[in-house]
Amino acid sequence: MSATVPVRLEVNGRAHQVDVEPRLLLVHLLRDRLGLTGTHVGCDTSNCGACTVHLDGDAVKSCTVLAAQADGCSVTTIEGMADGATLHPLQEAFWKDHGLQCGYCTPGMIMAAADLLARNPDPTEEEVRHGLEGNLCRCTGYHNIVRAVLDAAEGVRTGRIETPAPTAAGREAGEELAEEGLGA
Ligand code: FES
Numbered sequence: 404m405s406a407t408v409p410v411r412l413e414v415n416g417r418a419h420q421v422d423v424e425p426r427l428l429l430v431h432l433l434r435d436r437l438g439l440t441g442t443h444v445g446c447d448t449s450n451c452g453a454c455t456v457h458l459d460g461d462a463v464k465s466c467t468v469l470a471a472q473a474d475g476c477s478v479t480t481i482e483g484m485a486d487g488a489t490l491h492p493l494q495e496a497f498w499k500d501h502g503l504q505c506g507y508c509t510p511g512m513i514m515a516a517a518d519l520l521a522r523n524p525d526p527t528e529e530e531v532r533h534g535l536e537g538n539l540c541r542c543t544g545y546h547n548i549v550r551a552v553l554d555a556a557e558g559v560r561t562g563r564i565e566t567p568a569p570t571a572a573g574r575e576a577g578e579e580l581a582e583e584g585l586g587a
């Protein structure tokens with residue numbers, strides 16, 4: 404029996420305390436222990452970005468972080484982005500601009516794009532393409548993804564759309580989806 408270490412962390416505003424094997428990756432803690440299957444695993448080489456979440460506000464590939472390293476941290480996953488039925492502007496723009504096909508890369512793309520827009524609310528197309536270089540998409544050719552990010556940025560800047568603060572209702576809706584397997 405391998406030793407476990409206690410990890411306390413907040414995920415989408417909710418506190419968790421779990422005992423984990425020291426080798427457990429954050430992505431597996433989120434998916435397998437907390438049921439937040441919107442965070443995907445798309446490779447075993449740290450290349451695809453499908454597992455991107457926010458760790459204390461910064462986008463990270465959660466397959467490159469040990470769960471134990473997240474002790475004391477705040478994590479946001481794709482399930483924490485919407486406000487109940489109100490989608491995050493990036494989710495809305497990906498939908499409106501057809502920024503996805505199979506959708507496998509989409510949660511990671513949105514989390515990476517949210518980090519990009521938090522740092523640079525008015526990016527150029529080139530800056531968006533550069534900012535998303537760590538996220539791979541096998542389907543779309545990236546054009547509509549970039550357009551969606553630019554569209555969301557413009558919408559938030561001009562007040563056309565508001566960025567919702569994650570709420571308890573949003574968290575619960577996300578968790579229900581996860582329980583139903585719809586976040587996978
Ligand atoms: S699953 Fe993390 S980068 Fe591919």
Ligand code: FES
Nearest residue numbers: 504506540541542
């Ligand atoms: S939409 Fe299929 S991998 Fe990006």
